[in-house]
Amino acid sequence: MADEADTITTTINSGINTGNGADNAPQIALISQYVKDMSFENPNAPAVYQWQDQPQIDVQFNIGADKVGDEVLEVALKIEVKAVAPQGTAFAVELVYAALFGMRNVPEDQIQPFMLAEAPRLIFPFARRVLADAIRDGGFPPLLLDPIDFGSLYLQQAQQMEVTSGEPAGHA
Numbered sequence: 001m002a003d004e005a006d007t008i009t010t011t012i013n014s015g016i017n018t019g020n021g022a023d024n025a026p027q028i029a030l031i032s033q034y035v036k037d038m039s040f041e042n043p044n045a046p047a048v049y050q051w052q053d054q055p056q057i058d059v060q061f062n063i064g065a066d067k068v069g070d071e072v073l074e075v076a077l078k079i080e081v082k083a084v085a086p087q088g089t090a091f092a093v094e095l096v097y098a099a100l101f102g103m104r105n106v107p108e109d110q111i112q113p114f115m116l117a118e119a120p121r122l123i124f125p126f127a128r129r130v131l132a133d134a135i136r137d138g139g140f141p142p143l144l145l146d147p148i149d150f151g152s153l154y155l156q157q158a159q160q161m162e163v164t165s166g167e168p169a170g171h172a
Contacts (some may be wrong), residue, residue: 020086026106028114032125033099036076040134041092048090049139055083055090059145065115071109073101075119081135091138096139097127117154124148 042048064076074099083090101119103111124147132142 006091006140007037009133018024020021027104028106029070029102030122031100032033033097033126035095035130036098037094037096038130038134039094041089042138043092044090044141045091047087048085051085051087051090052122054085055085057143058082058084062149063116063120063150065119067110068100071102073103073115075101075115075123075152076098077120077129079145081132083129083140091135091140093131093134093138095127095131097123097130113154114131116157117151118150120150124150130156 060080062076062078066074066076068074076096078094078096080095081091081093083092097149099119101115103114106114128141128145132144136142
């Protein structure tokens with residue numbers, strides 16, 4: 001029995017904890033996600049429901065990240081959708097979907113890639129559903145956005161910044 005207890009203790013202590021019990025491993029956790037702001041406009045109702053033309057749909061998105069507390073960061077995914085037909089605007093939706101992430105012991109050079117690539121990837125499916133439901137609730141067929149490769153977009157933007165500034169991205 002004593003041998004089993006020693007083995008368990010050794011296994012726990014030989015992990016990523018230091019000898020003094022401090023935990024130095026990088027940790028990131030999703031604390032909460034929520035609709036921060038949402039607007040749905042249907043400026044030509046009820047006439048819009050009689051239009052026969054398919055509207056052109058324009059989708060824009062932006063990612064923002066802010067530190068809101070010690071070891072807590074907020075990532076906000078802003079999605080704007082505008083549907084315009086020859087007769088006018090069918091609908092316009094603006095959604096800011098955000099999430100709080102707790103971070104501890106994350107190297108400084110890894111925070112930005114996580115906040116601008118991985119975090120949006122994690123919350124996008126939920127924002128997509130909220131957006132589709134809002135459009136459907138406005139009397140239109142739900143708009144299901146295609147998945148977005150935030151990692152590739154981040155790398156493209158980082159390379160573009162590197163070419164423009166002549167320095168590697170993330171360095172001042």
